[in-house]
Amino acid sequence: MSAKRKWTLVAAILLSNLWMPQTAFALDIGDMSTTISDLLSNGSGSNDTINTFLLVTLLSLIPVLLIMTTSFTRIIMVLSFVRSSLGTQQNPPNQVLIGLALFLTFFIMKPVYTDIYQQAIEPFDRQEITQSEVFDRSERRIKEFMMLQTREKDIQLFAEASGAKEKYETSDEVPLTVMVPAFIISELRTAFSIGFLIFIPFLIIDLVVSSILMSMGMMMLSPIMISLPFKILLFVLVDGWYLVVESLIKSFQ
Numbered sequence: 001m002s003a004k005r006k007w008t009l010v011a012a013i014l015l016s017n018l019w020m021p022q023t024a025f026a027l028d029i030g031d032m033s034t035t036i037s038d039l040l041s042n043g044s045g046s047n048d049t050i051n052t053f054l055l056v057t058l059l060s061l062i063p064v065l066l067i068m069t070t071s072f073t074r075i076i077m078v079l080s081f082v083r084s085s086l087g088t089q090q091n092p093p094n095q096v097l098i099g100l101a102l103f104l105t106f107f108i109m110k111p112v113y114t115d116i117y118q119q120a121i122e123p124f125d126r127q128e129i130t131q132s133e134v135f136d137r138s139e140r141r142i143k144e145f146m147m148l149q150t151r152e153k154d155i156q157l158f159a160e161a162s163g164a165k166e167k168y169e170t171s172d173e174v175p176l177t178v179m180v181p182a183f184i185i186s187e188l189r190t191a192f193s194i195g196f197l198i199f200i201p202f203l204i205i206d207l208v209v210s211s212i213l214m215s216m217g218m219m220m221l222s223p224i225m226i227s228l229p230f231k232i233l234l235f236v237l238v239d240g241w242y243l244v245v246e247s248l249i250k251s252f253q
Contacts, residue, residue: 071108073187076101081195085202112145146183154182
């Protein structure tokens with residue numbers, strides 16, 4: 001099997017499994033690494049064997065990699081805040097929000113994955129580097145991305161908890177066991193900060209509508225039902241989806 005076909009197969013399974021129910025598998029990392037090395041280096045095994053192995057492996061790793069090392073967490077949380085602030089309950093539905101979050105994630109992470117392909121995968125296909133160097137270069141580029149989005153105090157928190165005595169100067173010095181949780185905490189903080197700003201204008205509309213209804217003696221009428229059309233109208237007039245997506249993209253630049 002050619003190298004191009006192998007990586008095309010990996011990409012196809014990655015995309016298809018994002019929409020399929022996920023099943024947890026207990027995998028031994030050492031055995032997995034050895035098997036991947038054998039399959040990709042000498043092309044042994046049938047197509048069915050390779051497909052089955054990649055399917056089982058990626059099913060267990062995709063959710064973790066997608067949530068923990070990319071922009072997906074911030075994006076999906078902000079989109080959820082938008083829906084909650086509008087009060088539309090299930091509109092847009094979860095499938096739409098997840099789909100939008102996935103494609104925005106691919107768009108934002110494209111420079112990172114392009115660098116990984118050029119610096120790690122292409123040299124490996126040309127047999128210029130070993131498999132361990134592929135993982136090292138890929139890890140280095142991903143940590144550079146996470147470092148830019150992570151607060152120093154969050155990294156210091158987990159560094160001290162892990163017993164590190166010296167301060168990390170560059171992303172290469174930070175282990176993934178420290179970088180990933182620090183990155184997630186920073187992403188949560190940023191997402192909640194954006195969500196707070198999104199809630200303010202819609203909260204003002206709710207307060208105004210509630211005050212008007214109380215002054216008119218219509219206390220039995222739900223303010224939520226009355227304010228909902230005004231919130232949707234405001235969101236449409238200011239081109240809300242454009243502003244939200246623009247803010248998300250610029251927050252990673």
